[in-house]
Amino acid sequence: MVMFYGLLLLLLFPNSAFCQTNGSVKVGTTLSATDDSPPWLSASGDFAFGFHQLGNNKDLFLLSIWYANIPDKTIVWYTKANPPTAPRGSILNLTVDRGLVLTNPQGQELWKSDSVLGDVSHGVMSDEGNFIIENSNSEKLWETFDHPTDTMLPTQTLDRGGVLSSRQTETNFSKGRFQLRLQQDGNLVLNTINLPTDFANRPYYASGTDEGTDSSTAGKQLVFNETGNMYVLRANGGSYILAGGDLVSSRNNYFRAILSFDGVFTQYYHPKSGNGKWTFLKAIPDDICLTMRVEGGAGVCGHNSLCKLKEEQRPSCGCPIGYSLIDPNDDYGSCKADFIQGCEEDELSSKEDLYGVEEIINADWPMSDYAQLKPFEGENCKESCLKDCLCAVAIFRDGTCWKKKLPLSNGRFNNNLNSRAFIKIRKDSFTFPNGTNGHSQAPSNKTKNQDTLIRAGAALLGTSVFVNVVLAAAVCFGFFLIYQKKRKTFSPSQNTPESNLRCFPYKELEEATNGFEEELGRGAFGIVYKGTLQTSSGVVIAVKKLHFVAQETEKEFRNEVNVIGQTHHKNLVRLIGYCDGGQNRLLVYEHLQNGTLANFMFGDLKPSWKQRTGLALDIAKGLLYLHEECSSQIIHCDIKPQNILLDEYNNAKISDFGLAKLLMMNQSQTNTAIRGTKGYVAPEWFRNMPITSKVDVYSFGVVLLEIICCRKSVDMENGEEGREILTDWAYDCFREGSLDVLVDYEADVLDDKKKLETYVRVSMWCIQENPSLRPNMRKVVQMLEGVVEVHAPPCPSPYSITITY
Numbered sequence: 137m138v139m140f141y142g143l144l145l146l147l148l149f150p151n152s153a154f155c156q157t158n159g160s161v162k163v164g165t166t167l168s169a170t171d172d173s174p175p176w177l178s179a180s181g182d183f184a185f186g187f188h189q190l191g192n193n194k195d196l197f198l199l200s201i202w203y204a205n206i207p208d209k210t211i212v213w214y215t216k217a218n219p220p221t222a223p224r225g226s227i228l229n230l231t232v233d234r235g236l237v238l239t240n241p242q243g244q245e246l247w248k249s250d251s252v253l254g255d256v257s258h259g260v261m262s263d264e265g266n267f268i269i270e271n272s273n274s275e276k277l278w279e280t281f282d283h284p285t286d287t288m289l290p291t292q293t294l295d296r297g298g299v300l301s302s303r304q305t306e307t308n309f310s311k312g313r314f315q316l317r318l319q320q321d322g323n324l325v326l327n328t329i330n331l332p333t334d335f336a337n338r339p340y341y342a343s344g345t346d347e348g349t350d351s352s353t354a355g356k357q358l359v360f361n362e363t364g365n366m367y368v369l370r371a372n373g374g375s376y377i378l379a380g381g382d383l384v385s386s387r388n389n390y391f392r393a394i395l396s397f398d399g400v401f402t403q404y405y406h407p408k409s410g411n412g413k414w415t416f417l418k419a420i421p422d423d424i425c426l427t428m429r430v431e432g433g434a435g436v437c438g439h440n441s442l443c444k445l446k447e448e449q450r451p452s453c454g455c456p457i458g459y460s461l462i463d464p465n466d467d468y469g470s471c472k473a474d475f476i477q478g479c480e481e482d483e484l485s486s487k488e489d490l491y492g493v494e495e496i497i498n499a500d501w502p503m504s505d506y507a508q509l510k511p512f513e514g515e516n517c518k519e520s521c522l523k524d525c526l527c528a529v530a531i532f533r534d535g536t537c538w539k540k541k542l543p544l545s546n547g548r549f550n551n552n553l554n555s556r557a558f559i560k561i562r563k564d565s566f567t568f569p570n571g572t573n574g575h576s577q578a579p580s581n582k583t584k585n586q587d588t589l590i591r592a593g594a595a596l597l598g599t600s601v602f603v604n605v606v607l608a609a610a611v612c613f614g615f616f617l618i619y620q621k622k623r624k625t626f627s628p629s630q631n632t633p634e635s636n637l638r639c640f641p642y643k644e645l646e647e648a649t650n651g652f653e654e655e656l657g658r659g660a661f662g663i664v665y666k667g668t669l670q671t672s673s674g675v676v677i678a679v680k681k682l683h684f685v686a687q688e689t690e691k692e693f694r695n696e697v698n699v700i701g702q703t704h705h706k707n708l709v710r711l712i713g714y715c716d717g718g719q720n721r722l723l724v725y726e727h728l729q730n731g732t733l734a735n736f737m738f739g740d741l742k743p744s745w746k747q748r749t750g751l752a753l754d755i756a757k758g759l760l761y762l763h764e765e766c767s768s769q770i771i772h773c774d775i776k777p778q779n780i781l782l783d784e785y786n787n788a789k790i791s792d793f794g795l796a797k798l799l800m801m802n803q804s805q806t807n808t809a810i811r812g813t814k815g816y817v818a819p820e821w822f823r824n825m826p827i828t829s830k831v832d833v834y835s836f837g838v839v840l841l842e843i844i845c846c847r848k849s850v851d852m853e854n855g856e857e858g859r860e861i862l863t864d865w866a867y868d869c870f871r872e873g874s875l876d877v878l879v880d881y882e883a884d885v886l887d888d889k890k891k892l893e894t895y896v897r898v899s900m901w902c903i904q905e906n907p908s909l910r911p912n913m914r915k916v917v918q919m920l921e922g923v924v925e926v927h928a929p930p931c932p933s934p935y936s937i938t939i940t941y
């Protein structure tokens with residue numbers, strides 16, 4: 137029988153893996169952190185021990201153990217060095233006296249397998265995924281199973297005092313803030329720690345296997361047995377089952393249990409045959425968002441954030457309306473208010489109604505309250521927070537009102553909460569650029585400036601569209617000046633930060649475009665030509681030759697261009713440089729090869745529903761960045777499918793942002809702008825109303841509808857009676873519950889009816905005539921992502937005022 141298996145193994149793993157290593161590694165053997173250094177494989181070839189190159193940095197490696205037979209590289213162990221990464225060229229050596237020693241190319245020690253007692257004879261990469269150091273009698277001196285990181289494998293146990301520690305993120309292996317511990321009293325717990333210290337907060341999960349009154353039932357060991365069962369073994373031999381793997385064959389499947397970076401301890405299985413994927417089996421706790429109630433800690437998500445359960449009992453995090461991520465790259469991090477709030481700041485403002493309230497149903501931050509009012513009414517709760525300069529949020533539930541101050545912690549979102557959260561938000565949505573001192577000047581002063589200018593502009597609004605659009609540009613120009621000014625006032629140093637823009641000589645661009653030969657497109661601002669940069673090894677560029685005759689100084693032009701150049705987002709077309717040759721002003725952009733969204737959507741082939749929803753989210757994220765996340769707010773003023781480009785992977789990128797001010801430079805060109813813009817402009821352009829970033833939200837709503845239906849917003853020729861104006865027709869369909877008509881019975885879309893309904897609702901909210909009813913782009917993104925609920929929208933144009941173009 138044994139021979140048979142041996143033969144089978146030989147057949148399955150011919151030569152290389154099997155014969156080469158046999159799972160055993162002699163003292164003196166080394167591994168090096170390079171691209172092609174083969175790892176040490178276990179006898180069966182299931183596991184590998186070696187250097188894993190980190191995806192985001194080609195020169196960083198992680199000494200780790202992973203599954204060698206499945207394409208999805210899954211790491212089950214790594215060194216707990218700080219940082220855990222080793223630079224390229226680092227060497228791992230199996231030594232006689234100290235076991236494994238990892239040194240960098242300069243010879244400095246980065247990590248070693250500690251407490252190895254006795255003389256090392258060899259190491260073994262076992263078929264269970266355990267790397268074992270043994271002496272010549274094959275006695276274990278050290279093993280990775282005794283020094284786990286975030287994962288446990290079948291046959292691995294955790295004794296009292298043992299700890300699993302999460303990583304920072306899926307791909308960053310530095311120590312994260314979650315722990316699984318088998319406490320000395322026998323209780324298995326999950327808790328957060330307050331980094332950079334190891335201070336453990338109160339557990340958010342406990343198995344209840346502590347000593348209590350009877351030490352015989354206390355937990356002794358956490359066991360992951362070879363058939364995939366996971367349980368706490370009690371002192372008396374009983375067990376407290378966490379997860380049973382009985383339903384899944386352990387002969388045909390790998391098992392692993394990982395404390396994920398977001399705090400959930402999850403068991404997965406994966407077919408050994410190589411194909412397939414990791415499938416969820418069991419996780420604790422049941423609902424991390426609800427059970428997390430930690431005094432002194434932020435919660436699952438960061439401070440001021442909201443946690444919502446998604447698939448596989450994992451949490452997703454989002455900032456509430458009016459708040460945004462402190463670190464835009466860390467979705468699980470803390471949020472900050474996008475406005476200044478405080479008793480002192482409020483006093484400085486003469487305005488009565490400085491704040492408004494946004495309501496989120498079924499959200500709560502269970503800690504951080506400073507006042508509890510009872511019995512109370514919902515409306516009074518809202519009022520009470522609004523009038524209280526300490527109050528950031530009030531929660532109302534069952535006749536009780538809790539007023540809360542910043543920072544909020546342990547935020548969660550759950551349909552069973554039955555609560556109403558009133559979030560206080562500054563109405564003027566006045567935001568400060570990053571890193572500035574909000575106290576140096578009363579915010580109200582600048583708000584006034586802005587108002588005055590808008591009113592001046594709005595008063596001039598006449599009936600002619602021509603005049604309107606010119607004014608639209610003028611108002612955007614005004615904004616531009618204000619933000620420009622604001623940036624100057626608030627910049628800690630007086631200089632605007634320089635961007636990496638290149639200043640091109642005119643001649644170089646003339647040559648790159650072969651004398652402006654190949655035209656890519658024409659827009660309101662100028663003609664775009666394709667070009668190739670000879671100096672940068674053939675980089676393809678799009679050169680926009682601006683129409684207008686220069687009226688501003690070189691310095692002004694450069695300042696404007698720098699504002700655009702400072703934007704960096706994957707859903708924005710990147711500006712590479714510019715040329716300021718007096719009469720010839722050109723902007724040089726990255727070239728996107730798949731053309732415009734308009735061509736993509738209204739062409740012969742309809743893009744799939746999945747592609748379309750992806751595009752909508754891309755655009756929303758790009759706009760969110762322009763409105764809230766770049767150093768000075770940019771209102772686009774001209775969102776339409778012609779201004780959205782697609783890269784080679786069909787990701788959407790917004791173009792022409794920041795150019796609104798240039799539109800007015802030569803008024804004869806505005807005619808083209810009207811044609812392009814018709815159907816996308818928000819009604820406040822035509823009314824005596826202030827212009828805010830909500831104009832972009834309106835245009836986005838129209839584009840979103842176009843994406844949903846794959847048709848143009850205004851279609852006079854092919855449209856059936858009553859269907860010419862998409863926004864009107866869409867609302868009719870929505871009201872009548874006939875969304876299938878709206879998407880022309882497209883099967884692809886109707887299969888995903890829930891998302892369709894969500895997207896239509898979001899678009900209806902965006903095209904509300906009343907700008908204050910429209911959500912901001914952050915909320916739009918959250919709604920599209922399904923993080924916040926989308927309530928049924930009211931009729932977008934309740935006043936039924938006809939706008940004549």
Ligand SMILES: *[C@@H]1O[C@H](CO)[C@@H](O)[C@H](O)[C@H]1NC(C)=O
Pocket residue numbers: 190193196221304308309310
């Ligand atoms: C991982 O995160 C830590 C802490 O946030 C950071 O210092 C480190 O640079 C990150 N490592 C990588 C490889 O990105």
Ligand SMILES: *[C@@H]1O[C@H](CO)[C@@H](O)[C@H](O)[C@H]1NC(C)=O
Pocket residue numbers: 361362363364365367375
């Ligand atoms: C694993 O644990 C389960 C549950 O305690 C038990 O039924 C099973 O026999 C165990 N398997 C092995 C191989 O010990």
